[in-house]
Every structure is written in C-alpha cells, then in structure tokens.
Amino acid sequence: MIQSMTGFGKHVVQLPSKKITVELKSLNSKSLDINARIPQTYREKELELRKMIADALVRGKVDLGLYVEITGEETTAEVNQGVVRNYMEQLAQIAPGDEIKLLELALRMPDTLKTDKDDIDPEEYEAIKEAIGQALSKIIGFRNEEGKVLEKDFVERIENLKSLLDKVKSMDPERIATVRERLERAVSDLKVEVDANRFEQELIYYLEKYDITEEKVRLDNHLNYFDTTLNSDDSNGKKLGFIAQEIGREINTIGSKSNYAPMQQIVVQMKDELEKIKEQMLNVL
Structure with a gap:
C-alpha cells in the first residue's frame, strides 16, 4: 500500500x-x-x-x-516595579507632572516588564x-487516503501500458514484413544484379538490428514488477521511481528500433501514460 x-x-x-x-x-x-x-x-x-x-x-x-x-x-510576565518607579522619578525631575502621565511614559521605557523563564x-x-x-x-x-487515490491512478496507467504493449506485440510481425518488403523494393528499384544469398544475409542482419523481442519481454516484466511493488506492504516511492525509469528505457528503445509509423504512434501513447505516472510519483512516500 x-x-x-x-x-x-x-x-x-x-x-x-x-x-x-x-x-x-x-x-x-x-x-x-x-x-x-x-x-x-x-x-x-x-x-x-x-x-x-x-x-x-x-x-x-x-x-x-x-x-x-x-x-x-x-502569566509569565510581571511589571518591574523598581525600574518603573526609577523612570518616574527621573521624568519628574525633568518635567514635573501628573503621576498617571509619568506612569504611561515610564511603561514605554526598556526593561519595565520582566519575564521569568519557566521550567517545563x-x-x-x-x-x-x-x-x-x-x-x-x-x-x-x-x-493513506491520498495514497489510495494515487494507487488507483497507477493501476489504471499500468493497465493502459500493458494494453498498448499487447498492440505492439500483435503489430510486430506485420512491422517486420513491411520493413523487409520496403528493403526488397528499394534494392529492386536500383535495377542492379545482386547475389541472392548475400542479400538475404545482409537483410537478416539488418532486421536483427530492429528486433524488439528482448525489449517487449523486459517491458512486460517491468510492468508486472511495478504492480507487485505497488501491492507490497510498504510504501516505497523511490523504488517505484526506479522501475518507472526502466519502463521508460524500454519504451524509448522500442520507439527507436520500430522504424514503423503505426508502432511509433503507439510508443507516443505509451510515453504519455508513463509521463503521467512520473508526475504522480513525486507525491509517493
């Protein structure tokens, strides 16, 4: 919690x-x-x-x-009578007057109140x-009440990320086929004779660079780990923050490797959900 x-x-x-x-x-x-x-x-x-x-x-x-x-x-404050009388006598010597007036003037002078420090x-x-x-x-x-509101929001955001990840997984075969077709068409447009075996090797090497299998597996694990940590007995905002950083790293890698506009659009949605999680994470203990 x-x-x-x-x-x-x-x-x-x-x-x-x-x-x-x-x-x-x-x-x-x-x-x-x-x-x-x-x-x-x-x-x-x-x-x-x-x-x-x-x-x-x-x-x-x-x-x-x-x-x-x-x-x-x-009250802890008392009138310092001796000081007040002394002030009144000095004022009377300067300008004799009504005692009430002298008292008013004397009480405005320093040290007319004394405060004893009380023992606790x-x-x-x-x-x-x-x-x-x-x-x-x-x-x-x-x-705790505020935490329940945050937890509800996190659960919703993580579910949204899982749903978007499922879309990425289902789209991945189509992406690979599209990238392969695009490369083959580009070579064909060159109208030059190429060695079929060498071309196939280069194509496989190129497609491996854009393979996101590991990123999909790690992202899935991070999302599940976030859920597990969220439901643990202690409140650990720093730990959740570290997991969110790892989630962001995998999302960014998928985006850079995708080379496929529909998947990149999904990645943008995933980044938006993660950003909302990070904003709320600042309030978690």
Missing part, C-alpha cells in the same frame, strides 16, 4: 489554564525536511519532538506548528507529546 507525502493533521488539548494546538502539514520532498515553529520555552525539547515526527513520517517537507495559548490567570511542566509536556501523536495519526490517515 502506498502513501502520499501530502497530508495535514491537527489536534487541540485543553489544560486547566492553557490551550495547546498542534498542526502538522507535509508536502513532497526528496528527503525529510522538518520546519518547526514552537515556543521558546520548549526549544530544549525540539530534537525529541523532531525525532517523533521523523520516525512516523519518514519523508517529505513537514511543517510543525506548536501553539500554547494561556486561557487562565497564569512534565504534565504539560506529556500533553504536548500526546497532541503531536494524535496529529501524526491524523496526517498519516490523510496520507
């Missing part, structure tokens, strides 16, 4: 005095790239949180948003990890 790298997960936890919101968003990427936006208080736990995400999501460009909103009376509450941190775990479950569910 394949997974998409595109997904979204969100979970909210309400504590007595805080509301914790975790958001996870992922897009496709060649490797794992985590961008974390978390409060300064929890920076020391960032590596641990990143490992949680890396173990679960494996690959993709992932944005983590951790938001902590104080909903109770708790173990219960609160456990709630954050639980929220991240729930968000991960949701984003993985999202990825």
